[in-house]
Amino acid sequence: MEKWKVFAIVSMLFAGLTSVIAKYGMKNLSSDVALSIRTIVVFFIIVLNALVFNDVLQQLKTAPKSNLIFLAISGVTTSLSWIFYYKAIKIGNVSEVALIDKVSIVITLLLSFIILKEPITSKLILGSIFILIGMMIIIWK
Incomplete structure (x- = not known):
C-alpha cells in the first residue's frame, strides 16, 4: 500500500476517536474552554513533531512568503472550523454533527x-x- 494511504487511514482512525472523546471531555466545560485545552495540547504535539523530524528554522528561512501567507490563512479557517464544530458537538449529537461536518x-x-x-x-x-x-x-x- 502506498505510504500516503497508510497515513490517511491512520488519520481517519484518530479523527474518528477525536469527536467522541471531546464530547465526553467537555461535559462540564463550555465548548470554547474545551477547544482551548485541546488546541494547547495539539500545539505542543505538533511543534514537538516538527522539531524532532524537520529542520524547522532552515525551512522557515527559505520558504516563500506566499507559502507562509496561505498556511496562515489555512490556520484561520481551521480555527473557525474547530470553533463552530465544538459549539455544534456541545449541543448536538456527535454522530449527526460529524456527518454534516x-x-x-x-x-x-x-x-x-x-x-x-x-x-x-x-x-x-x-x-x-x-x-x-x-x-x-x-x-x-
Whole structure:
C-alpha cells in the first residue's frame, strides 16, 4: 500500500476517536474552554513533531512568503472550523454533527478540481454524491 494511504487511514482512525472523546471531555466545560485545552495540547504535539523530524528554522528561512501567507490563512479557517464544530458537538449529537461536518469533503473536492487542477474522476463524483445524500438524510426533518 502506498505510504500516503497508510497515513490517511491512520488519520481517519484518530479523527474518528477525536469527536467522541471531546464530547465526553467537555461535559462540564463550555465548548470554547474545551477547544482551548485541546488546541494547547495539539500545539505542543505538533511543534514537538516538527522539531524532532524537520529542520524547522532552515525551512522557515527559505520558504516563500506566499507559502507562509496561505498556511496562515489555512490556520484561520481551521480555527473557525474547530470553533463552530465544538459549539455544534456541545449541543448536538456527535454522530449527526460529524456527518454534516464531513460534507466539507465535497467542498474540498470542488476546490481541488478548480484551484489545484486535480483530476476529476467518476469515483470521486459518485462518492461526493453519496456524502451529500447522507447529509440530506441526517438534516431532513
